[in-house]
Amino acid sequence: MNTSLRNYWSLYLDFLNDFKDLTYSGYSIAYLFCHFYSLVSNNTELWNSLSDKDFTRHIKSQVNDQKEIQDAFYNYIQKHKGKSVTKSKHGKVVFHQDKLLRISRPSIMRIFHPSQTMIVHAGINKSAIKVKSARRKKPNKAKVLIGNHAVKKKKPKTPVPVKKTSHTVPTYYLTNYPIETEKVVTQVQNKARKIIASHKNHPVYKNQNFQSYFLNMIAEIIKRIEQSRQFLNDKHVSCLVVSTTHGYISRILSLVAAEKGIPTICMQHGIIASEFGYIPKIATVDAVYGDFEAEWYKKLGAPDVSLEIIGHPRFDQAFSRPTIERERFNNHLGLDNSKQTLMIVIRENQDNGKWRTLIETIGKLNLNVVIKNYPSKTPHPLTKEFSFVYSTAGYSIYDIFPNVDAVVSYASTVGLEAMLSKKPVFILNNHFPGYTGYYNELDKLVQTNPRILGKIIIDYFSDPSFKCYVEKKQKQFLGSAYPDVSHSGERLQKLVKRITRNTVS
Incomplete structure (x- = not known):
């Protein structure tokens, strides 16, 4: 300590x-x-x-x-x-x-x-507040003419309440x-x-x-x-x-x-x-x-x-069939269908300098690069700096994973989720106070230097033997990090x- x-x-x-x-x-x-x-x-x-x-x-x-x-x-x-x-x-x-x-x-x-x-x-139960507010608005007691006599409108029949079933939590x-x-x-x-x-x-x-x-x-x-x-x-x-x-x-x-x-x-x-x-x-x-x-x-x-x-039950999604085809995904984001796609997960504006260096390093790979800006839903500022970098828009990570070829993340849970979805993962790490070394077993796939990590990503996309190394490392890692892939629920x-x-x- x-x-x-x-x-x-x-x-x-x-x-x-x-x-x-x-x-x-x-x-x-x-x-x-x-x-x-x-x-x-x-x-x-x-x-x-x-x-x-x-x-x-x-x-x-x-x-x-x-x-x-x-x-x-x-x-x-x-x-x-x-x-x-x-x-x-x-x-x-x-x-x-x-x-x-x-x-x-x-x-x-x-x-x-x-x-x-x-x-x-x-x-607070916000839906109940809305209902209560609506009930306060009393209907107009307007009168209508029937012949020469003014009479009150009849109230509409009260609808039969829907019975709550055992299927409601x-x-x-x-x-x-x-x-x-x-x-x-x-x-x-x-x-x-x-x-x-x-x-x-x-x-x-x-x-x-x-x-x-x-x-x-x-x-x-x-x-x-x-x-x-x-x-x-x-x-x-x-x-x-x-x-x-x-x-x-x-x-x-x-x-x-x-x-x-x-x-x-x-x-x-x-x-x-x-x-x-x-x-x-x-x-x-x-x-x-x-x-x-x-x-x-x-x-x-x-x-x-x-x-x-x-x-975790939410990770069970990693083993489900994809709901969005890649061509549809690419067309929606404006990606080139002839290129492979790399997903980068960035936590708002933290370490933008490092991420910029990483993107510059892998630029010669001729990839589509998409940035998942977490937790914000707005496009990350780096998407405006590079012509080949795009926002993931409103897609959830489990819609994104099947349609990308690799994932780069900071030391977050998304890295684990991507590996469960059978995607190669690279970690741009920071040695922050209290760090447990969670991803250390991935060895050289975890780097604090963005240029070194960028070169490793280049090796993955260009060297078949290194691709085998990545697959082996991730399999070993998941054997300890998530050993049971049966239904978590x-x-x-x-x-x-x-x-x-x-x-x-």
Whole structure:
């Protein structure tokens, strides 16, 4: 562990200890607070100072292994772990639907019977608001003349309501549960201010942005604890599925569920490229992609029974037949049908200089180059600089993969998805803080220098023997990264059955 990481995790452990007495209804606010990393990394001066050995004068804890943070959370979870509840035996599987779950409603309905499933959202039911708004608009009580007499119009017959069938997955909203927390929120916030005041020279706590965010988060955390309790008291739940326990709502739902003896499954929402997004592990079982993640979590002390290689249901698309023919795809984007196509995945304007150099290096290959601008849907600025570079427009990656010949990406999940779709993949990497080395097994197919990577791509398209090397490397990589290519949805279904059977009293 380098100095920056050691100081960061030590700082985090200090935060947990310094605010250990800041609680609400038995829950520690600090343990539910998310996301500590963003508060530290967004402060450039503070983040840079973590690499200084002298920073240790600001911290009391000395973390030498990430396992120490995981152990702290494990001990906390054990305090809130309740016995299995009888009602969960006949309960439903609940999916907390947020932007990171990436399992659509139709997919949920294909995996689980709708009558045994429900969805919970944290936000507001916008469709219900529209309906309610429309109902407020009362019809005009205009009168019409029949003969010489004015009479009121007859109201139209009320339409027969459509009965809800068992084929519909019900959706519930946490915001629909009433709460009155203003008084207690003020009390907890005032206590937080006193703790902050007692550390007036602390490099994080003295920051005004931290204080403002933390005080606002206290109100959110208390509100979500109450709403989660009401929801899980109100519904018969056998299992809770979340996208990540690094979002505070999913974390709160998971801990409240644990207190009620309800098992939780955390899906893996992306490759573990950075450790900051995946430590600590909180759910009963983490449904991981492959051996890489399983071994990574075991090093943190996670028991075997808390890990299951599931993959992800959205990756099942990689094994489906293409829905768009290449000629149609090319014509829509304006590509030359006589040329091969290279897809480049760029995260908005990050590292544009490197990507420009890469494109210049491979320019002599006479390829079509298409850029997937993530997460934006607008054409990337580099599409305007080169005549042979195009935007992928509104196509999804699973419409794009069958119609390109190779993929270049930063260290993102798209690289894995492209390989599952049987496409050669090259990674333009950055050694960012907390990097796990996820793609290192691809050897020379991963480069930080865009010119070197460009020459490797040239070798792939011009040297048959190198093409064989690429195929061999990717096959070896997938053997560890995604060893089971059977239907992920079915594996998730089996996992739910197993953990609900084992936890029901």
